[in-house]
Amino acid sequence: GAGVSQSPSNKVTEKGKDVELRCDPISGHTALYWYRQRLGQGLEFLIYFQGNSAPDKSGLPSDRFSAERTGESVSTLTIQRTQQEDSAVYLCASSLANRVVDTIYFGEGSWLTVV
């Protein structure tokens, strides 16, 4: 597609439920990132995938958070047993990957509200 696509765009879930957020990166982009943006705050790095390398999971806030990526395409961010503090916009981004940072393209985000 032309840009990074995320779904759902909005999700309201009850506390304790699991949610899955999906990201389709730009075709040909081997690097994929997940960020979280809480209301009034900056972007918080969550996880980074680069090709077949082991992902950088250093930003995942707890073991309730996990992410997978199928090859160099779709990624899914899963939040188990959601809590109210998980309410945020979850942003996915992708880039052509090498050691020098290429322009990172962001999706429009998935707005998660935990009630």
Added chain:
Amino acid sequence: AQSVSQHNHHVILSEAASLELGCNYSYGGTVNLFWYVQYPGQHLQLLLKYFSGDPLVKGIKGFEAEFIKSKFSFNLRKPSVQWSDTAEYFCAVNAVGGYNKLIFGAGTRLAVHP
């Protein structure tokens, strides 16, 4: 660990006023530096970036930023803002050799009044 500090959380200006948004980072090594902008209802877009060379970087829409290594700063400037510049601005840093992980500041919300 890298971190980015943006000094102003909210800035309000009148059209034609000059703009400077502060950004400082903490990392002792070589860095790549970025400013991203998020217009209301839109996704994040790259405004400008610094990798090496001339520390004064020109970006889109008349924005520029100056990398001052001794001050660990990368302030964003525009001589004359327009109403359409109303947006949230994020500074970000990447440690060279640290893969592509970008660390963002908390953002500065700019409101420009006509």
